[in-house]
Amino acid sequence: MENFKEILKEKNLKVSSARIRIMEKLAQPQVHYSAEELFQSLTTDLPGLSLATVYKNLEDMRLAGLLRLVQSANQIKKYEWERGDHFHLVSDNKITDLSDEQLFEKVRDLIAGALKDKFQVEGLDVQIFGRPLSASN
Ligand SMILES: [Zn+2]
Structure with a gap:
């Protein structure tokens, strides 16, 4: 536990x-x-908590580099722990982290190569929209 x-x-x-x-x-x-969602899940244990406080805390922690924002398929802003470079697989209202360092580097290199002389690429925020395929057989 951290x-x-x-x-x-x-x-x-x-x-x-x-x-x-x-x-x-x-x-x-x-x-x-x-x-x-965080406010709803915490309000029973922390009855003095307001939604505004949750927002402010989340933004403070995001600006400090602890959290990151992810947009869900229905445009709702979700927060996640800052875990470094990874992709997001976004289906109806589910977001799944996909950590594949090699794939991430390939995509970053492709984009950085395509934009060279035009834009200094410092990071990527890649969301892949679709739906999960059945993992059976
Ligand atoms: Zn993520």
Whole structure:
């Protein structure tokens, strides 16, 4: 288990129970939550919490480099833990992380090559839309 208190201190962010609970939820693998979803899931345990506070905490942590924004198929902004370069497979309302370093590098090189002299590529945010195929047989 990561020490969320230490992570917040390192980033010069105020330590609060709301921030720690948000981090505990978002540090799980393959989770992408909107501010509303986090607010709904935390409001019972933290009755003083407001949606505005959840938004502010999420944005503070995103600006500090702890979280990243992902757009879902229905345009809802979801937050995820910053895990480095990866793709997002987006179907109806599900987002799946796809970590394939080799594929990511190939795509980045292709794009950087195509744009050379025009644009300095510093990062990619790739969303792949579609639907999962059955994994049986
Ligand atoms: Zn992701």
